[in-house]
Amino acid sequence: xxxxxxxxxxxxxxxxxxxxxxxxxxxxxxxxxxxxRTRLADVAARAHVSKATVYVYFANKERLFEAVVRETxxxxxxxxxxLIRGYDGSTPALLRTLLLLFxxxxxxxxxAVLKVVLAEAGNFPELARVWGELVLQRMxxxxxxxxxxxxxxxxxxxxxxxxxxxxxxxxxxxxxxxKHSLAxxxxxxxxxxxxxxxxxxxxxRGLARPEDAHVQG
Amino acid sequence: xxxxxxxxxxxxxxxxxxxxxxxxxxxxxxxxxxxxRTRLADVAARAHVSKATVYVYFANKERLFEAVVRETxxxxxxxxxxLIRGYDGSTPALLRTLLLLFxxxxxxxxxAVLKVVLAEAGNFPELARVWGELVLQRMxxxxxxxxxxxxxxxxxxxxxxxxxxxxxxxxxxxxxxxKHSLAxxxxxxxxxxxxxxxxxxxxxRGLARPEDAHVQG
Amino acid sequence: xxxxxxxxxxxxxxxxxxxxxxxxxxxxxxxxxxxxRTRLADVAARAHVSKATVYVYFANKERLFEAVVRETxxxxxxxxxxLIRGYDGSTPALLRTLLLLFxxxxxxxxxAVLKVVLAEAGNFPELARVWGELVLQRMxxxxxxxxxxxxxxxxxxxxxxxxxxxxxxxxxxxxxxxKHSLAxxxxxxxxxxxxxxxxxxxxxRGLARPEDAHVQG
Amino acid sequence: xxxxxxxxxxxxxxxxxxxxxxxxxxxxxxxxxxxxRTRLADVAARAHVSKATVYVYFANKERLFEAVVRETxxxxxxxxxxLIRGYDGSTPALLRTLLLLFxxxxxxxxxAVLKVVLAEAGNFPELARVWGELVLQRMxxxxxxxxxxxxxxxxxxxxxxxxxxxxxxxxxxxxxxxKHSLAxxxxxxxxxxxxxxxxxxxxxRGLARPEDAHVQG
DNA sequence: AATGAATGAGGATTCATTCAT
DNA sequence: AATGAATGAATCCTCATTCAT
Numbered sequence: 001x002x003x004x005x006x007x008x009x010x011x012x013x014x015x016x017x018x019x020x021x022x023x024x025x026x027x028x029x030x031x032x033x034x035x036x037r038t039r040l041a042d043v044a045a046r047a048h049v050s051k052a053t054v055y056v057y058f059a060n061k062e063r064l065f066e067a068v069v070r071e072t073x074x075x076x077x078x079x080x081x082x083l084i085r086g087y088d089g090s091t092p093a094l095l096r097t098l099l100l101l102f103x104x105x106x107x108x109x110x111x112a113v114l115k116v117v118l119a120e121a122g123n124f125p126e127l128a129r130v131w132g133e134l135v136l137q138r139m140x141x142x143x144x145x146x147x148x149x150x151x152x153x154x155x156x157x158x159x160x161x162x163x164x165x166x167x168x169x170x171x172x173x174x175x176x177x178x179k180h181s182l183a184x185x186x187x188x189x190x191x192x193x194x195x196x197x198x199x200x201x202x203x204x205r206g207l208a209r210p211e212d213a214h215v216q217g
Numbered sequence: 218x219x220x221x222x223x224x225x226x227x228x229x230x231x232x233x234x235x236x237x238x239x240x241x242x243x244x245x246x247x248x249x250x251x252x253x254r255t256r257l258a259d260v261a262a263r264a265h266v267s268k269a270t271v272y273v274y275f276a277n278k279e280r281l282f283e284a285v286v287r288e289t290x291x292x293x294x295x296x297x298x299x300l301i302r303g304y305d306g307s308t309p310a311l312l313r314t315l316l317l318l319f320x321x322x323x324x325x326x327x328x329a330v331l332k333v334v335l336a337e338a339g340n341f342p343e344l345a346r347v348w349g350e351l352v353l354q355r356m357x358x359x360x361x362x363x364x365x366x367x368x369x370x371x372x373x374x375x376x377x378x379x380x381x382x383x384x385x386x387x388x389x390x391x392x393x394x395x396k397h398s399l400a401x402x403x404x405x406x407x408x409x410x411x412x413x414x415x416x417x418x419x420x421x422r423g424l425a426r427p428e429d430a431h432v433q434g
Numbered sequence: 435x436x437x438x439x440x441x442x443x444x445x446x447x448x449x450x451x452x453x454x455x456x457x458x459x460x461x462x463x464x465x466x467x468x469x470x471r472t473r474l475a476d477v478a479a480r481a482h483v484s485k486a487t488v489y490v491y492f493a494n495k496e497r498l499f500e501a502v503v504r505e506t507x508x509x510x511x512x513x514x515x516x517l518i519r520g521y522d523g524s525t526p527a528l529l530r531t532l533l534l535l536f537x538x539x540x541x542x543x544x545x546a547v548l549k550v551v552l553a554e555a556g557n558f559p560e561l562a563r564v565w566g567e568l569v570l571q572r573m574x575x576x577x578x579x580x581x582x583x584x585x586x587x588x589x590x591x592x593x594x595x596x597x598x599x600x601x602x603x604x605x606x607x608x609x610x611x612x613k614h615s616l617a618x619x620x621x622x623x624x625x626x627x628x629x630x631x632x633x634x635x636x637x638x639r640g641l642a643r644p645e646d647a648h649v650q651g
Numbered sequence: 652x653x654x655x656x657x658x659x660x661x662x663x664x665x666x667x668x669x670x671x672x673x674x675x676x677x678x679x680x681x682x683x684x685x686x687x688r689t690r691l692a693d694v695a696a697r698a699h700v701s702k703a704t705v706y707v708y709f710a711n712k713e714r715l716f717e718a719v720v721r722e723t724x725x726x727x728x729x730x731x732x733x734l735i736r737g738y739d740g741s742t743p744a745l746l747r748t749l750l751l752l753f754x755x756x757x758x759x760x761x762x763a764v765l766k767v768v769l770a771e772a773g774n775f776p777e778l779a780r781v782w783g784e785l786v787l788q789r790m791x792x793x794x795x796x797x798x799x800x801x802x803x804x805x806x807x808x809x810x811x812x813x814x815x816x817x818x819x820x821x822x823x824x825x826x827x828x829x830k831h832s833l834a835x836x837x838x839x840x841x842x843x844x845x846x847x848x849x850x851x852x853x854x855x856r857g858l859a860r861p862e863d864a865h866v867q868g
Numbered sequence: 869a870a871t872g873a874a875t876g877a878g879g880a881t882t883c884a885t886t887c888a889t
Numbered sequence: 890a891a892t893g894a895a896t897g898a899a900t901c902c903t904c905a906t907t908c909a910t
Contacts, residue, residue: 018869036253037340040905050871052907061905119336121398123254132403140405163415166395166407170387177390178383181338186349188357190383198380202423229888235894256879267896272881446909452873470687471774473900484875489902553770555832557688566837574839597849600829600841604821607828612817615772620783622791624817632814636857669890691884701892703886712884 019057019067021047027068031112031180035065035120062124065116069130072113076105077138084142091150092204095168098146099200102172106192111176143168147207156207164207171199236274236284238264244285248329248397252282252337279341282333286347289330293322294355301359308367309421312385315363316417319389323409328393360385364424373424381424388416453491453501455481461502465546465614469499469554496558499550503564506547510539511572518576525584526638529602532580533634536606540626545610577602581641590641598641605633670708670718672698678719682763682831686716686771713775716767720781723764727756728789735793742801743855746819749797750851753823757843762827794819798858807858815858822850 025046029038040061044051058064080101087094105111114131121128143165150156175192183190242263246255257278261268275281297318304311322328331348338345360382367373392409400407459480463472474495478485492498514535521528539545548565555562577599584590609626617624676697680689691712695702709715731752738745756762765782772779794816801807826843834841 033339034253034336036251039903051905052871052873053869055906056869056871115335118332118394118398119251121402123250125402128399128402132399132405136399136403136405159415159419160411163408163411164419166391166412167388167416167419170391171384173391173394174383174387177335181335182345182349182353185338185342185345186353188349188353191380194377194380195383198376199384202376202381202384203419204423205425206419206421206423208422229895231894257881258879268880269882269896269898270894273894273896278880446874448873467774468687468770470685474902475900485901486875486877486903487873490873490875495901549769552766552828552832553685555836556684559836562833562836566833566839570833570837570839593849593853594845597842597845598853600825600846601822601850601853604825605818608817608821608824611769611824615769616779616783616787619772619776619779620787622783622787625814628811628814629817632810633818636810636815636818636854638857639859640853640855640857642856690882702884703892703894704890706885707890707892 018047018049018053020071022049022054022057022064023067023071026064027072027109027113030065030068030116031109035061035116035123040064062126065120065124066127066130069113069117069127070134072109073131073135076108076110077135080105081138081142084146091146091153091155094146095150095204096200098143099168099172099196102169103193103196106172106176106179112180114173115177115180139169140165150207154209157209159207168203171195235264235266235270237288239266239271239274239281240284240288243281244289244326244330247282247285247333248326252278252333252340257281279343282337282341283344283347286330286334286344287351289326290348290352293325293327294352297322298355298359301363308363308370308372311363312367312421313417315360316385316389316413319386320410320413323389323393323396329397331390332394332397356386357382367424371426374426376424385420388412452481452483452487454505456483456488456491456498457501457505460498461506461543461547464499464502464550465543469495469550469557474498496560499554499558500561500564503547503551503561504568506543507565507569510542510544511569514539515572515576518580525580525587525589528580529584529638530634532577533602533606533630536603537627537630540606540610540613546614548607549611549614573603574599584641588643591643593641602637605629669698669700669704671722673700673705673708673715674718674722677715678723678760678764681716681719681767682760686712686767686774691715713777716771716775717778717781720764720768720778721785723760724782724786727759727761728786731756732789732793735797742797742804742806745797746801746855747851749794750819750823750847753820754844754847757823757827757830763831765824766828766831790820791816801858805860808860810858819854822846 022043026038026043029042029046032038040054041051043064044054047054054064058067080098083101084094084098087097089097117127117131121131144161147156147159147161147164147168151158151161175190175195178190179192182188239260243255243260246259246263249255255278257271258268260281261271264271271281275284297315300318301311301315304314306314334344334348338348361378364373364376364378364381364385368375368378392407392412395407396409399405456477460472460477463476463480466472472495474488475485477498478488481488488498492501514532517535518528518532521531551561551565555565578595581590581593581595581598581602585592585595609624609629612624613626616622673694677689677694680693680697683689691705692702694715695705698705705715709718731749734752735745735749738748768778768782772782795812798807798810798812798815798819802809802812826841826846829841830843833839
């Protein structure tokens with residue numbers, strides 16, 4: 001009944017990518033300063049919107065962080081799964097490929113997000129839950145599958161694959177945290193690629209069947 | 218007959234113990250809630266003093282945290298160094314002993330402090346520096362020394378000891394963070410001692426000289 | 435019929451007027467209690483806003499004070515300059531007019547602000563700078579110009595105009611401080627207008643050319 | 652009955668000049684930072700005693716300030732009175748001498764104390780009272796007496812001596828405040844001695860009897 | 869949908885003052 | 890008399906969040 005039948009929007013950019021822009025801004029700041037010290041005002045400024053606009057898309061700071069986690073993490077894990085899925089070479093080679101892939105993740109924002117999740121898990125259990133569901137479980141299954149494959153194919157000695165997952169992953173965790181936390185402030189130098197090469201070596205030797213000890217994947 | 222006959226002093230003078238009590242209170246709270254969400258008021262309450270008393274001993278929240286780091290960390294590292302110093306068995310056995318010792322540290326407050334340091338390193342570089350100096354460098358030297366000893370004594374194959382240090386330590390980092398961050402919130406179960414046992418196995422096999430591949434320390 | 439039928443908004447949006455209202459509130463309190471003893475909470479209350487609103491408009495207490503100085507002082511100096519500008523009578527008469535104008539300022543908040551600026555100059559150099567720029571230099575030039583005019587027109591004997599400025603102004607300073615500082619607490623009585631009349635007399639006689647000594651402006 | 656019958660003092664310096672040392676320390680700090688921003692802790696440190704010791708001698712901060720005012724001011728006023736008392740030259744010469752004396756006071760701590768008293772009069776009326784009693788009334792009487800003397804001796808024209816006092820004193824007030832408040836922060840330069848010379852000139856000409864207008868004291 | 873304006877609920881820090889020794 | 894230790898009472902400022910437009 002209103003005469004203004006032309007629903008002309010009052011704002012220029014009604015872009016659907018607002019949320020993505022906000023998430024990107026938030027990611028950068030959370031990574032740099034952590035959760036508590038990141039101000040929503042800064043996130044808004046970085047995304048060129050007003051503070052209030054953040055609340056149009058996210059109920060509160062925590063939900064915004066959750067979105068950051070989801071967006072940051074999912075594509076990476078997807079990629080890892082895809083890359084592994086169709087692999088048909090030897091398992092040692094597969095494991096090396098996998099480590100290489102993870103090495104790449106260390107340069108992605110995922111490493112920074114991980115740091116924040118670990119730090120804030122106590123304060124925001126929901127966050128830990130999301131991470132567990134979106135990343136941990138999938139990654140865990142993935143790595144565990146690779147180990148099991150190696151055992152099945154007699155390429156690895158018989159071990160409990162579940163126990164191996166942390167061993168495979170932990171150097172990556174260490175390197176990721178190192179990069180984002182201590183490296184800038186501590187004089188110790190860590191050659192990431194050398195460490196990862198050593199990791200692959202030690203791991204594959206450690207997994208090799210005694211009778212294959214002289215062989216390297 | 219006067220009922221208000223107990224002229225109990227309003228406060229006690231305990232300058233010897235106060236700092237330690239404050240550090241203990243702060244440690245508990247920092248570990249539980251992180252740096253930002255810990256209120257000095259709570260630290261004070263937990264130590265049974267007034268807020269202002271905290272400032273008698275520590276210039277500000279950050280210095281209090283530094284004190285927590287120092288006090289928490291130093292004795293543990295001292296112990297590790299002492300335990301290793303006089304060891305004269307085989308290096309594989311020594312490495313196992315060392316891992317056992319570190320395993321014990323996972324139950325100490327040090328693991329919790331580590332989490333907070335990693336989280337706040339960006340905001341308080343001084344803290345990262347302190348940690349680097351007090352823990353990292355000493356621990357690094359310690360582990361590196363053990364590896365070098367093994368190589369010298371022909372118990373390990375020839376590797377770059379510096380690159381091995383992160384590999385030796387990283388599962389402990391993972392388990393420590395797991396315990397204090399994710400474990401309570403994620404359904405995945407991790408059998409710490411099984412993982413560490415697997416770690417020792419894989420590590421020692423991975424370090425073994427090819428011709429000794431059948432032997433286990 | 436519902437008794438709670440008045441959905442009166444919790445606050446109003448009045449960004450045009452707020453700063454002026456805050457400055458007015460702050461002026462009153464600074465004048466009464468000085469800078470240090472004025473609480474932002476009281477300023478806010480007096481302006482009927484919350485504490486935080488003060489910070490929407492002023493970065494901190496000092497900037498608020500600066501705004502008070504600017505707003506209080508500028509119009510008065512403008513007025514003085516305007517009044518003098520088009521004057522075309524004799525210089526002695528002009529000087530008397532000027533003193534009358536300044537006499538009026540003693541009743542304005544400017545006198546109170548002056549007191550606070552003098553008191554806080556040491557702590558907030560920026561404030562002294564602002565005052566110097568906004569008031570001192572302009573007033574100085576103004577008075578100096580009047581003296582120079584009198585000399586040029588042979589109405590005053592030849593003196594250094596710059597040295598006369600403090601002499602012209604100082605009784606006003608004294609009377610202003612008297613009013614706002616000591617008068618309420620000290621039994622000595624000072625008849626302001628009599629003093630100013632005497633000031634004009636002495637000053638003009640003191641400036642008169644010897645041969646005109648019997649004449650009075 | 653106690654065997655320690657020798658009442659040996661437990662503290663080294665039981666000096667009677669403790670209060671004076673405290674007053675001196677307080678004076679320096681009050682002058683520099685004003686009342687509110689001077690911390691008792693700093694006063695104590697400057698006097699090489701503990702904070703609590705201040706309270707042995709002064710009931711609170713305000714009383715300490717009162718002591719500062721008394722000690723600082725009394726000797727100066729005494730000196731002024733003494734110097735004037737026996738004077739037997741001409742009154743114009745006496746007035747010039749008096750101004751010279753006051754000029755000297757501008758370099759004494761009295762000028763700084765004056766600034767603080769003016770600033771804090773509103774908050775601490777007692778302070779204004781003390782100043783009024785100790786300084787104002789005596790100075791007032793003193794100057795008024797000189798003016799009256801000049802009139803009596805036909806050296807000055809007939810004026811109301813009470814009204815002249817502020818005129819005589821105000822340039823000194825201005826110069827004192829200038830020195831301690833604005834001078835350090837404002838680019839305007841004020842030649843103190845030139846101003847005072849001009850003051851004496853204008854004042855004496857302004858007070859001269861018309862028939863003596865050509866004469867200068 | 870977008871935002872400028874406003875605010876509630878803290879939270880760190882300061883400092884005069886008091887107490888126990 | 891002297892003081893180290895302790896504290897109560899502020900007070901500034903911050904920031905996530907909400908409201909009115």
